[in-house]
Amino acid sequence: MVVIGGGQAGAETVLALRAAGYEDPVTLVCAEPELPYRRPPLSKGFLDHSEVSDELPVRARAVYDAQRIGLRLGARVVSIDRPGRLVGLDDGDELSYDWLVLATGAEPRRLPMEGAEASGVHVLRSIHDADALRGALDKAQSVVVVGGGFIGLEVAVSARKRGAAVAVLEMAPRLMGRAVSAELSDYALGFHREMGTQIRLGDSLASIETSGGILCGVTTAAGTALPADVLVVGVGVRVEDSLAAAAGLAVDDGILVDEFLRTRDPRIFAVGDCARFPTRFAPGSVRLESVQNATGQALHVATAIATGNAEAYDEVPWFWSHQGDLRIQMAGLTTGHDRTLLTGAVEAGRFSVLCFREGVLVGVDSVSDVRSHQSARRLVGSHNPVTYAEASAADFDLKTRALARESR
Numbered sequence: 060m061v062v063i064g065g066g067q068a069g070a071e072t073v074l075a076l077r078a079a080g081y082e083d084p085v086t087l088v089c090a091e092p093e094l095p096y097r098r099p100p101l102s103k104g105f106l107d108h109s110e111v112s113d114e115l116p117v118r119a120r121a122v123y124d125a126q127r128i129g130l131r132l133g134a135r136v137v138s139i140d141r142p143g144r145l146v147g148l149d150d151g152d153e154l155s156y157d158w159l160v161l162a163t164g165a166e167p168r169r170l171p172m173e174g175a176e177a178s179g180v181h182v183l184r185s186i187h188d189a190d191a192l193r194g195a196l197d198k199a200q201s202v203v204v205v206g207g208g209f210i211g212l213e214v215a216v217s218a219r220k221r222g223a224a225v226a227v228l229e230m231a232p233r234l235m236g237r238a239v240s241a242e243l244s245d246y247a248l249g250f251h252r253e254m255g256t257q258i259r260l261g262d263s264l265a266s267i268e269t270s271g272g273i274l275c276g277v278t279t280a281a282g283t284a285l286p287a288d289v290l291v292v293g294v295g296v297r298v299e300d301s302l303a304a305a306a307g308l309a310v311d312d313g314i315l316v317d318e319f320l321r322t323r324d325p326r327i328f329a330v331g332d333c334a335r336f337p338t339r340f341a342p343g344s345v346r347l348e349s350v351q352n353a354t355g356q357a358l359h360v361a362t363a364i365a366t367g368n369a370e371a372y373d374e375v376p377w378f379w380s381h382q383g384d385l386r387i388q389m390a391g392l393t394t395g396h397d398r399t400l401l402t403g404a405v406e407a408g409r410f411s412v413l414c415f416r417e418g419v420l421v422g423v424d425s426v427s428d429v430r431s432h433q434s435a436r437r438l439v440g441s442h443n444p445v446t447y448a449e450a451s452a453a454d455f456d457l458k459t460r461a462l463a464r465e466s467r
């Protein structure tokens with residue numbers, strides 16, 4: 060068994076294989092030299108100095124040793140020979156496999172413009188990125204963040220907490236627009252402005268100003284000049300599917316897999332950020348970037364390989380983002396929703412937005428509303444989900460409904 064990629068998905072795959080009783084040799088190969096680690100703290104606790112690097116690993120090295128999991132860290136797989144069932148490493152070594160799992164993840168997108176490589180310009184994906192950004196934020200006076208998505212807004216909070224002047228440029232008309240409802244975007248806008256962050260919607264980066272190779276400011280598309288000693292580029296990722304493509308596997312912004320997370324080669328699976336899979340929670344296929352997706356898919360594939368169980372992957376997509384005191388949870392996939400219902404109290408900062416597509420509940424966004432969120436998440440996963448008509452009735456109660464569904 061060979062797993063390529065040692066992020067959350069790869070690490071959870073090898074650990075789950077052993078937990079499911081897989082006895083044959085298992086090797087995880089990862090280009091990063093560190094023990095597999097968790098990325099979410101990199102834009103939260105680690106950036107704030109409240110979490111140290113020792114807390115980041117998914118598991119201690121001793122756990123892999125005890126489970127007889129071979130770790131090839133700091134090694135990149137450069138080729139897959141499918142007929143020969145061999146992977147080639149950049150140090151010239153070769154590993155044979157019966158089963159291969161691709162967990163190659165993604166890389167942060169960089170800006171294709173002059174100045175993008177200047178000192179002071181940061182992306183955030185790896186522990187090295189986070190270490191460099193943390194040091195820069197500790198000294199920064201003016202921070203510009205490009206991209207009002209989760210990572211950009213989490214970094215903005217961290218910078219504001221240090222007292223820096225912070226501006227966020229978001230090209231779209233609202234924050235986190237690809238992932239959350241308009242109601243949640245509006246609430247987040249108020250929250251970040253209240254924190255003193257300058258949020259510039261419908262604006263983007265036109266140029267980066269440098270002096271002697273060092274960042275000194277930016278000009279926005281709207282023509283505003285902003286001073287900057289730190290520029291954080293949080294504009295999404297480029298999926299790492301080139302290895303799969305070179306091996307003749309189908310890719311399309313992600314490695315294409317079926318409902319069992321299997322590529323068109325029945326010996327090769329893909330999991331985590333790199334996998335594009337069909338799901339009943341959205342039309343077409345999706346590629347998701349979340350810990351729950353990486354962990355759930357890893358567990359699913361490991362169990363399928365270890366036990367021969369061939370069920371479709373069917374977990375409700377789930378994601379969280381902590382932007383200081385703004386605690387967001389999202390379940391389901393709400394893209395293309397056409398109606399919403401609000402529960403809870405927006406003014407108290409505790410509410411959920413139920414999102415419906417064609418009259419059916421497809422997802423929920425919540426702010427500090429854990430109990431309602433859990434109930435709604437259960438309903439989103441139900442094969443007989445709630446309709447808009449049901450949910451808008453005066454006596455509708457999420458928790459009662461979720462329990463009723465379970466007891467049927």
Ligand SMILES: Cc1cc2nc3c(=O)[nH]c(=O)nc-3n(C[C@H](O)[C@H](O)[C@H](O)COP(=O)(O)OP(=O)(O)OC[C@H]3O[C@@H](n4cnc5c(N)ncnc54)[C@H](O)[C@@H]3O)c2cc1C
Pocket residue numbers: 063064065066067068069088089090091097098099100101102134135136137162163164165166183184185210299302330331332333347348349350351353377378379380381
């Ligand atoms: C800063 C940050 C904050 C986040 N916060 C949250 C959050 O709050 N909540 C949440 O749910 N999710 C969050 N996420 C997303 C979540 O961390 C990712 O979805 C998850 O880490 C994906 O794991 P992965 O293993 O699929 O991919 P990755 O973590 O990208 O791991 C892929 C690994 O494969 C290696 N690799 C690639 N190609 C090769 C090769 N050819 N040979 C060997 N190795 C290779 C890479 O070097 C990398 O180590 C966050 C992500 C980031 C970056």
